[in-house]
Amino acid sequence: MTAVLEIEGLQKSYRSRRRGTRNALDGFDMRVEAGQVHGFLGPNGSGKTTTLRTLLGLIRPDDGRMRLLGHEVPADLSAVAGQVGAIVESPQFFPHFTARETLSLLATAGEVRSTRIDEVLELVGLRDRSRERVKTYSLGMKQRLAVASALLKEPRLLILDEPANGLDPGGIREMRALMRNLSETGTTVLLSSHILAEVQLICDSVTIISLGRRVAFGPVEKVLAAHSAGTVRVRLETVADLPEASEALTRAGFRVTREPDHLLLSGVEEAAMVTRLLAGQGLYVSELVWIDGDLESVFLDLTATAPAPGQSRQVDQSAKPAAVGQRSTGGWGA
Amino acid sequence: MSLYRAELRRLVLRRLTRWATVLGLAVLATVAIGVFLSNQKIDDAARAKAEVAAEEHWQQQVRQTEEFRAECEQAAARGDQSDRFPPDCSQISPPPRDVYSPDQFLSSTFDFRASFGGTLIAVAAILALVGFVVGSSFVGAEWNTGGMMTMLLWRPKRVTVLLTKLAALLTGLLALAVTTTMLWFGSFWLIATTRGTTEGMTAGAWQSFALTGLRGVTLALVAAVLGFGLASLGRHTAMALGGAVGVMVVGQFGLGVLLSLTGAKFVEAWLLPTYVQAWMQKEVVLRDWQTCRVNPFGQCDPETLTLTWQHTSGLLAAGLVLILGGACWAMRRRDIS
Structure with a gap:
């Protein structure tokens, strides 16, 4: 398949006299195939928005290579900008302009035919409210307007950063249908979102980023299969034994998530290893069930951002990618 | 061109x-209405009326002086030596007739040649x-609203986007400034x-006003560029x-x-409004009055410094x-977030 977006070894650091150097992107790789809906996932502060901004020429990278629709960027960004529609982070517009004026100004600047304005307004459901000032819009309506502005160019690649933010359930479903339709007509969609169930539902492939590096990528089913295998739910005879069991299993190298009445273990190859280990400690298993992973649990596991009882996780507390990452050794984002 | 059109429309x-x-x-x-209301046309009747008023005032002053001298002489005869009168009553004399010029009794009138240049400074300001x-x-x-980022997603040429925006701004302001200045000329002519x-409006006077108007328009454009540049920075x-x-x-x-505290010479030469004044009036002559203080009994002949519009143009260009x-x-260099 043809790649429409390729990133290799992307690096971006922010230097501060007070806080030293922070690597926002630390050799990040990515590849998005044409015609797909590709999910781009990562915890807060992991580098998603930095990646998108760098790709779109808003941030200057320190190192790495990027290609959009076969063109090197940022050097050749002008050649492809007309084919890439994007919304990055929260939609922001002049509050005193109407939606129609906002789109009309963009259409004039981008030399887009004026009839396209009505088409995109219809598409995002703002047709009847298009002559109202943006300041009267709800967050969801502004989000729709942002999507409309990104669609104005009839893009070959659509980059959407949290497009469902502020949308009502009906809006989320419409957005899902819209992305599917666009994908079917050949538009590639790169979707950055925290609504993982949504991503699992509509994306063909995903890239997961943590601390500026890719920790997982590929078709959704393969990522799920590769990273959710070996997850078991363990119940003990008495709930009071859970802390002791958790410590013993962690010492043995399992990744343990404590729940109020059970433990979730990942990285388990054989169930017998668990029962044997716990029995050796005088802890007796009452239930041991293999569970199918979903994208959310895979994400939490890979990025180590699952909430732990009694602990407040800080923004930069994510998985160290070197331990689980799959760095490419050559080729575009491969 | 399309970006320029869009920016002009946005403006x-x-x-x-x-x-x-x-x-x-x-x-x-x-300002124009105020000037219109506070001035009157001076015709022959108004001039004759002013002549009469001047004569009456002078006559009244003569009468009052005569009465005062009479009181003075009576007091001298009584041997009154109070400070109310001068020692020699003959020193009391009426003012000469020409002190009461009819012009003082005329209503204010707008002299285009004498006054219009000053009003152009208001327009420029x-x-x-x-x-x-x-x-x-x-x-x-x-x-502030993220519009710049959106525009750069459409036109990823940063400096081009910035300068196109500036060009649209200057076009709009130039249209406004030229129209306003022409209306100003027309209104004040009226x-x-x-x-x-x-x-007295000779070709030279017109040329001088036209150049002052041009400098005013230029000043407005420069102010717009400076505001634009600072806000962009x-x-x-x-x-x-x-x-x-x-x-x-x-x-x-x-x-x-x-x-002022350090006693520096030509303090105004360090202040921007002086240069704006020099720009509009072609030149400003600064005087160092401290030389007068050194010799308080002699004639005051202060040292001068002349600032011209050329000095200001250098400053504006810099x-x-x-x-x-x-x-x-x-x-070009900074990240856009």
Whole structure:
């Protein structure tokens, strides 16, 4: 398949006299195939928005290579900008302009035919409210307007950063249908979102980023299969034994998530290893069930951002990618 | 070209542009109406009336002087030596007739040749203020609302986008400034025709006014570029407005006080308004009055320093290069978040 977006070894650091150097992107790789809906996932502060901004020429990278629709960027960004529609982070517009004026100004600047304005307004459901000032819009309506502005160019690649933010359930479903339709007509969609169930539902492939590096990528089913295998739910005879069991299993190298009445273990190859280990400690298993992973649990596991009882996780507390990452050794984002 | 058209349309659609324009024009209209109402046409009847009034005032003054001298002589005869009268009553004499000129009793009248040049400074000041505020807001609000980022997603040429925006701003302001200045010329010609005089308007006088008007328009454009550049550097309208207030209040006022305390010569030469004045009036002559203090009994012949519009043009050019150049450099180099 043809790649429409390729990133290799992307690096971006922010230097501060007070806080030293922070690597926002630390050799990040990515590849998005044409015609797909590709999910781009990562915890807060992991580098998603930095990646998108760098790709779109808003941030200057320190190192790495990027290609959009076969063109090197940022050097050749002008050649492809007309084919890439994007919304990055929260939609922001002049509050005193109407939606129609906002789109009309963009259409004039981008030399887009004026009839396209009505088409995109219809598409995002703002047709009847298009002559109202943006300041009267709800967050969801502004989000729709942002999507409309990104669609104005009839893009070959659509980059959407949290497009469902502020949308009502009906809006989320419409957005899902819209992305599917666009994908079917050949538009590639790169979707950055925290609504993982949504991503699992509509994306063909995903890239997961943590601390500026890719920790997982590929078709959704393969990522799920590769990273959710070996997850078991363990119940003990008495709930009071859970802390002791958790410590013993962690010492043995399992990744343990404590729940109020059970433990979730990942990285388990054989169930017998668990029962044997716990029995050796005088802890007796009452239930041991293999569970199918979903994208959310895979994400939490890979990025180590699952909430732990009694602990407040800080923004930069994510998985160290070197331990689980799959760095490419050559080729575009491969 | 399409980007330029879009930016020009955005400029016209903006509320601040409209309000600032309306407000600026309202202030200028108020000035023109005030001048119209406070001046009168001087005809022969008005001149004759003024002659009579001057004669009456002089006669009244003569009568009062005569009465006072009579009182003085009576007091001298009584041997009164109070301070109320001079020792020699013959010193009391009526004022000469020419002290009471009929001109003093004429209504104010608008002399186009003598007064119009001064009014052009008001136009330039208002246009410069409108230019600075609209210019800084035009780009500052874009940064503030994320509009600049959106535009760069469509046209990823940073400096081109910035300069196209500036070109649209200058086009709009030039149209406003030229129209306003021409209306100003027309209004005051009308005022002079109906409430004053247009005598003495030679080709040279017209040329001088035209050049002053041109310098006023240029000043407005420069102010717009400076506001635009400062707001772009700070990525916020407040950067330009705050910077302007800072320079004027702290820089200029503070510097003025400091230089006065240190007894520096030609303090005004360090203050920006002096250069604006020199720009509009072609030159400003500064005098160092401290030399008069050194010799209080002799004739005051202070040292002078002449600042011309050429000095100001150098200063404006340096400011433009520094601020607009800095804004372009920052636009090119800094990340956009």
